[in-house]
Amino acid sequence: MDHVIEARGLAKSFTGTDAVRGVDLTVRAGEIVGFLGPNGAGKTTTLRMLTTLLRPTGGTATVAGHDLIADPAGVRRRIGYVAQGGSTNPSCTALQELVLQARLYRVPDARSRSLDLLADFDLADRAIGAMSGGQKRRLDIALGVVHRPAVVFLDEPTTGLDPQSRSALWEHIRRLRDQHGTTVFLTTHYLDEADALCDRILIIDQGRIVDEGSPDDLKARLAGDVVTTEIAGDPGRARAALADLAHVREVRVTGRTLRLTVEPGDRILIELTRALDAAGVEPLSIQHTRPTLDDVFLALTERKAAARAA
Ligand SMILES: Nc1ncnc2c1ncn2[C@@H]1O[C@H](COP(=O)(O)OP(=O)(O)OP(=O)(O)O)[C@@H](O)[C@H]1O
Structure with missing residues (x-):
């Protein structure tokens, strides 16, 4: 089976709110996929539908080979779900909790x-009560995969952890x-988590997937590289x-500093310095930086704001 998750037009309306408005997505076996979006975009609602905790009001999906609506018990047997808070008993030991969970399955x-x-x-x-936050999160994930599920759903796995514990957890997920x-x-x-960990990112906003791609693809396509140069002469x-x-793609001028959004490429600095030289402008400094996913988000929001204004 190639696709572990396949959803078509998945939707959920609560009274007065269309939380998810027709999500199409496919996830291949063995992929690490990140679901990103601003607050209220519909991430948790989608996750809760795909894990059978919420019944969709529209659309269809198969998860790990089972139909979400017709066979939710089949889906549940083949998935793991790690909720935001975790639900371990602090007076138990890690092994006791794992054995209990394994026997349940x-x-x-x-x-x-x-x-x-x-x-x-x-x-x-x-x-468990004596464990650090990072250790507890690792245990939550171990509990979620005790039955070797085909797919594990993690809701904000590293929220609240310090940077070292976060990168340790990424390693375990990989x-x-x-x-x-x-x-x-x-x-x-x-965004740094999605960048470091995910093969592919889906961006959801207002209940719809608005873009998707690998972190590098999104950065190259939506944000471009950034070159900043300070010049001596006339801006x-x-x-x-x-x-x-x-x-x-774009030039913004602030005082004597120019910020350029450019196509990614190794020769761009040579091209720019040649063009400045030909125009008789002397650069005092020139810096080439890769975009971050923050830049992608900014680019997406600017694009949407422009579309709304048009
Ligand atoms: N049980 C509910 N009843 C009514 N509205 C709900 C319910 N659950 C979620 N919503 C609404 O649906 C929309 C999507 O919420 P959801 O929790 O899926 O977003 P999210 O992307 O996970 O947000 P966050 O990043 O803040 O967790 C929001 O407008 C939210 O207020």
Whole structure:
């Protein structure tokens, strides 16, 4: 089976609110997909529909080979879901919780599977109440995959963790995919998380998917690279020299500083310095930076604001 998740026109209306307005998405086996969007965009509602916790008011979907509407129990057997808060008992130990969860799923040899998971997630068998936030999150994810689901859904997996614990968790999520082929579908508010972890990003806004692509693809397509240059001479002349170059998308001038959005490429700095030289403008400094996903979000919102104004 190629597609682990396939949704067509998935929709959810609450009284007075169209939370999700027809989402089409496909996720391939073994992909790590990030679901991004501003507050209230419809991320959690979509996740709760795909995990059978909410019944859609429109559309169809199959998850891990089972129809969401006709066979929700089949979907539940093949997925893991790690909610935002987690739900472990602080007075239990990590191993006790894992064994309990494994038995609930009727995993054969629950104890040895649980010991393997402790090792995989670098966890000691200690009281959950005494664990750090990062250790608890790792345990939440271990609990979500105890039955080796085909796909695991993670709702904001690293919210509230310090940077070191976050990158440790990313490593564990990657290992899940690399060692077991688990497909991972996660929501996040952290653009750096999506950038570092996800093969593909879906961006949802106002209940609709507004764009998708790999982090690099989105950055190249929507944001472009950024070149900032400070010049000694006339900024108007510099702008005229640069604005019409083939690889330059946009030039903004603030005082003697020009900020250019350009097509990604290795030769761009050479082109720009040659054009400035030909126009008799001397650059004092010139800096080439890769865009961040923040720039992508900014580009998307600006595009939408422009479309609304038109
Ligand atoms: N049970 C509900 N009843 C009524 N409206 C709801 C309900 N759940 C969500 N909504 C509304 O649906 C919209 C989408 O909410 P949702 O929680 O899916 O967004 P989100 O992208 O997950 O947001 P956040 O990033 O803030 O968690 C919002 O306008 C929200 O107020």
